[in-house]
Amino acid sequence: MSAWFGDHLVLDRVSLTMPAGVVTSLIGPSGCGKSTFLRILNRMHELIPSASLAGEVLIDGEDIYDSARPLIEARKSIGMVFQKPNPFPAMSIYDNVISGLKLTGTRVHRDTRDELVESSLIKAGLWKEVRDRLRAPGGGLSGGQQQRLCIARSLAVKPRVLLMDEPCSALDPTSTRVIEETMLELVNEVTIVIVTHNMQQAQRVSQQCAFFLAGQGQPGHIVEHGDTEAMFSDPIDPRTADYVNGRFG
Numbered sequence: 001m002s003a004w005f006g007d008h009l010v011l012d013r014v015s016l017t018m019p020a021g022v023v024t025s026l027i028g029p030s031g032c033g034k035s036t037f038l039r040i041l042n043r044m045h046e047l048i049p050s051a052s053l054a055g056e057v058l059i060d061g062e063d064i065y066d067s068a069r070p071l072i073e074a075r076k077s078i079g080m081v082f083q084k085p086n087p088f089p090a091m092s093i094y095d096n097v098i099s100g101l102k103l104t105g106t107r108v109h110r111d112t113r114d115e116l117v118e119s120s121l122i123k124a125g126l127w128k129e130v131r132d133r134l135r136a137p138g139g140g141l142s143g144g145q146q147q148r149l150c151i152a153r154s155l156a157v158k159p160r161v162l163l164m165d166e167p168c169s170a171l172d173p174t175s176t177r178v179i180e181e182t183m184l185e186l187v188n189e190v191t192i193v194i195v196t197h198n199m200q201q202a203q204r205v206s207q208q209c210a211f212f213l214a215g216q217g218q219p220g221h222i223v224e225h226g227d228t229e230a231m232f233s234d235p236i237d238p239r240t241a242d243y244v245n246g247r248f249g
């Protein structure tokens with residue numbers, strides 16, 4: 001993929017395979033295009049008026065940008081969780097979980113709705129804390145709980161891929177740990193791609209890692225990608241070594 005804002009090239013011919021059943025982390029200094037890359041993966045980049053792109057995003061060999069494929073299909077199969085938890089604050093916890101179904105036009109029979117809410121909250125690691133107050137507003141939960149509610153909302157649509165843009169950067173260490181555990185449990189059924197500035201987090205949660213970098217006035221590109229452990233212990237490129245060891249960025 002290449003991506004622009006106006007005539008500013010921000011990603012230059014970036015290519016990455018993110019295998020199913022694997023957590024891939026995207027690391028790199030601020031402004032190198034990680035979030036842009038992530039937003040391209042579920043067609044959110046095109047919501048910005050000046051944004052354009054070239055290339056393709058293949059899932060099972062089919063391009064999500066194929067004009068014959070409805071946009072809603074990509075949004076349903078590729079969910080996203082943002083840096084700042086964004087549940088609907090006045091909406092109940094229950095309704096928050098199923099809100100994505102309405103937005104994507106997914107019909108779920110009344111009888112199975114309770115089950116779906118429960119299973120989504122269990123998968124997001126929140127069920128035990130909210131089972132007795134499902135009708136309370138989502139905005140009444142702590143920051144970490146709200147983020148897990150957002151994960152449950154994404155999971156209720158049964159996505160194949162979950163994109164996470166610095167999902168723990170606004171959270172305390174305990175909530176962060178719970179979300180990291182949730183990610184490791186989910187990865188068997190949902191492929192996860194996470195942007196993180198936290199090198200320990202990248203090492204804890206991801207099996208594959210990609211290091212993005214943009215030189216002065218240059219577009220972002222991938223310097224190196226591969227097995228996370230190898231990238232941290234024995235990187236190929238000296239710039240990767242400097243970054244993962246905290247010498248810049």
Ligand SMILES: Nc1ncnc2c1ncn2[C@@H]1O[C@H](COP(=O)(O)OP(=O)(O)OP(=O)(O)O)[C@@H](O)[C@H]1O
Nearest residue numbers: 005010028029030031032033034035036037048050
């Ligand atoms: N809406 C926008 N309009 C114009 N330029 C943008 C927009 N969003 C991002 N950019 C530019 O695109 C480049 C990549 O930004 P992006 O947010 O993808 O980087 P990032 O690596 O995710 O940064 P960070 O780690 O700080 O979140 C930057 O030069 C940024 O200024």
